[in-house]
Amino acid sequence: MLKKSTLQYIAEKAKVSRMTVSRVFSGEKNVSKKTSEKIKKIAKRVGYHPNLIARSLSKRKSNTIGIFVPKTRHLFLDVYITQLLSGISDVTQEHDFRLMLFPIDYKKSESDLYLSIARSHLVDGIILIKTKIKDDGLEELKSIKFPFVLVNHRNNKYNFIDSNNIKGTKLAIEHLYNLGHRKIAFVSGSLDETNAIDRLNSYKRTMKKLNLPIKKEWIINGEFSKEKAYEESKKLFNQKDLPTAIFCSDDYMAIGVIERIKESGLSVPRDISVVGFDNIEISSYVNPPLTTVHQPISMIGEKAANLLIDLINEKKSPPIHELLDTQLVIRKSTSRMK
Amino acid sequence: MLKKSTLQYIAEKAKVSRMTVSRVFSGEKNVSKKTSEKIKKIAKRVGYHPNLIARSLSKRKSNTIGIFVPKTRHLFLDVYITQLLSGISDVTQEHDFRLMLFPIDYKKSESDLYLSIARSHLVDGIILIKTKIKDDGLEELKSIKFPFVLVNHRNNKYNFIDSNNIKGTKLAIEHLYNLGHRKIAFVSGSLDETNAIDRLNSYKRTMKKLNLPIKKEWIINGEFSKEKAYEESKKLFNQKDLPTAIFCSDDYMAIGVIERIKESGLSVPRDISVVGFDNIEISSYVNPPLTTVHQPISMIGEKAANLLIDLINEKKSPPIHELLDTQLVIRKSTSRMK
DNA sequence: CTGAAAGCGCTTACAG
DNA sequence: CTGAAAGCGCTTACAG
Numbered sequence A, B: 001m002l003k004k005s006t007l008q009y010i011a012e013k014a015k016v017s018r019m020t021v022s023r024v025f026s027g028e029k030n031v032s033k034k035t036s037e038k039i040k041k042i043a044k045r046v047g048y049h050p051n052l053i054a055r056s057l058s059k060r061k062s063n064t065i066g067i068f069v070p071k072t073r074h075l076f077l078d079v080y081i082t083q084l085l086s087g088i089s090d091v092t093q094e095h096d097f098r099l100m101l102f103p104i105d106y107k108k109s110e111s112d113l114y115l116s117i118a119r120s121h122l123v124d125g126i127i128l129i130k131t132k133i134k135d136d137g138l139e140e141l142k143s144i145k146f147p148f149v150l151v152n153h154r155n156n157k158y159n160f161i162d163s164n165n166i167k168g169t170k171l172a173i174e175h176l177y178n179l180g181h182r183k184i185a186f187v188s189g190s191l192d193e194t195n196a197i198d199r200l201n202s203y204k205r206t207m208k209k210l211n212l213p214i215k216k217e218w219i220i221n222g223e224f225s226k227e228k229a230y231e232e233s234k235k236l237f238n239q240k241d242l243p244t245a246i247f248c249s250d251d252y253m254a255i256g257v258i259e260r261i262k263e264s265g266l267s268v269p270r271d272i273s274v275v276g277f278d279n280i281e282i283s284s285y286v287n288p289p290l291t292t293v294h295q296p297i298s299m300i301g302e303k304a305a306n307l308l309i310d311l312i313n314e315k316k317s318p319p320i321h322e323l324l325d326t327q328l329v330i331r332k333s334t335s336r337m338k
Numbered sequence C, D: 001c002t003g004a005a006a007g008c009g010c011t012t013a014c015a016g
Helices: A007-014 A018-025 A033-046 A052-059 A075-094 A111-119 A136-143 A165-178 A194-209 A226-232 A251-263 A297-312 B007-014 B018-025 B033-046 B052-059 B075-094 B111-119 B136-143 B165-178 B194-209 B226-232 B251-263 B297-312
Strands: A064-070 A098-104 A125-129 A148-151 A160-163 A184-188 A219-221 A245-248 A273-275 A292-294 A321-324 A327-329 B064-070 B098-104 B125-129 B148-151 B160-163 B184-188 B219-221 B245-248 B273-275 B292-294 B321-324 B327-329
Touching: A007 A018, A007 A033, A018 A033, A052 B052, A064 A075, A064 A111, A064 A297, A075 A098, A075 A125, A075 A297, A075 B075, A075 B098, A098 A111, A098 B075, A111 A125, A111 A136, A125 A297, A136 A148, A148 A297, A160 A165, A160 A194, A160 A297, A165 A184, A165 A194, A165 A245, A165 A273, A165 A292, A165 A327, A184 A194, A184 A251, A219 A226, A226 A251, A245 A251, A251 A273, A297 A321, B007 B018, B007 B033, B018 B033, B064 B075, B064 B111, B064 B297, B075 B098, B075 B125, B075 B297, B098 B111, B111 B125, B111 B136, B125 B297, B136 B148, B148 B297, B160 B165, B160 B194, B160 B297, B165 B184, B165 B194, B165 B245, B165 B273, B165 B292, B165 B327, B184 B194, B184 B251, B219 B226, B226 B251, B245 B251, B251 B273, B297 B321
Parallel strands: A064 A098, A064 A125, A125 A148, A148 A160, A160 A321, A184 A219, A184 A245, A245 A273, B064 B098, B064 B125, B125 B148, B148 B160, B160 B321, B184 B219, B184 B245, B245 B273
Antiparallel strands: A098 B098, A292 A327, B292 B327
8 A cells, every 4th residue: 555645645746735635535616626636636646545534533523323233143133134234325325424333242231332332433323223122321322412223122212213013913913804813813022122012012902992802822922933932832722712813923933833733733824824024035935925014124224324314413303213114915824714 | 422521531630641541441551550440430430432533543543344245135145144244243343343334236336435445544454245256446455455355256366265165066966966866957146256157167077077967958047046047947848858956056046946847747856856055044944945055154254354354463464265165954855866 | 716723532652 | 650742644713
């Protein structure tokens, strides 16, 4: 690398002040065309590019946003995260923001991490994906007025963008109702996540509204795990009064439940209809293809990035939230009651 | 945010020089325990954290690595990328390096981007995922001696870490051979990727070694797309001399080919055996579950990160390459010839 | 349209 | 173990 590729060097070569060179590269207008072209030519020849670290320091702005993503070995999350990143990056590129990634292990409490990164001046704002509910780091972030947006976690005290899990679940239950189902069981996700809680509450509320019975024995906890859902769903089939349909809070659990149903000698959807949530890729490959609720993931990423940039530029003030609509994708795992 | 959370401020409060405070936070030993504790206490009270941008500027080192990832809507890549990132971040966290993500659109030629980022001092080195073959930006990166590592792209002039596609393909072909297959067709990926080329060449070489016929009509190009593979594989079944086994250069294409076989009224594996490559999650869910070649993706990420950090610290000099072994995962899409 | 001075918040290289 | 001086490579805020 050329040692002297600095403003200073270019300025000497071009016989102008550093300020003039600085103006050329920060896109300021007030430079004569002639000077500007001379400077650009020299810069190109020596391979000059501004030192963005120095720029950040003097501007007190990094033009970078930090993204905290959970480290898990859960494949839905993998795809969820890349789609989110894709949405986020479309927006950040447009606004000339860079992306810093912080994969974090939520098993260890790393709320200190947000805070030190926020204070490090490395990033101007952060997006937190799938934060666990009780995290006092958030309160502190808020108190120092550092811009941040939550994704996949609803908390009215803070900014967040998420799918409308309540409406999504309602859609699914009503679909089953319209097919004639009255005995609808529910498989919940991990109840330390707002998503799981919203889906559970929406199930109860919708059932009540439709005057359908909510039986404790028809609600089991699959903790967002295929294996756990397979295991727990046994309870559903040990009863005299069998449900005719099962809503599962995610697709993986739906797959586990279908496996169990098949092993019980029953058939999906002939004997029991099953609905999932997420519309993961696999859901269209399993047998039968899964009816499920689709989340607009990359849109969530776009909205979150736009909101964060508005917060950074103080065009909006917290708390701001938005819930995006989901869509029901009807495949072969649900059918009309006979 | 407290306005005056700087070294200067802490130094005044603690009645020491800025240097002493600096020493405490850069982990230097030569500070008396008493002074050190006083400083830490004050820092904690006012919520001080070093300005890492300023540190980077004066140290001329960002302790950050850049990762260029392709923006595509190909779900295997999504999962591939997150697993890679997971491997990379395990290593970078350990070495106190941060991660900057640059999602790029390979349709536009963005080789300028690598170069400007390299020269911006934002990152100390970069990892390039799935670079297309003809990219003269790489040559320039090399000429300015900027540390970089390629992943999913083999080029002996540069540093790279990848799966051993040649051995992986050999494994698959030999598996078919051992099951009694002699007529083995090949579905290739996009031949502008070294992976696709390696798999094709290894197919030919292995067939030759086993004294099996290589027929032009048995080699089709599916361009790493399920739809394209489905389309092209028609040609395979319009012939008098049908292959009894088909090796596909990725799992998606294998799924497309199986679809075609079923539609032709034939059965997998009874009539035709099929092998894929990648071991994507879906491959265990399709019918029949796919025999395929597994790549050690997060290991590739770890190795790439370790290599890059060694290059940055000048513990190794380019070019350095490593190919990691793949594993054959035998499921139900292959069976013994009758 | 151009430039001289000061500053962003750290660390390096000395000196004691 | 501690500190004064200079510098990292830019931009801000003036002045002309």
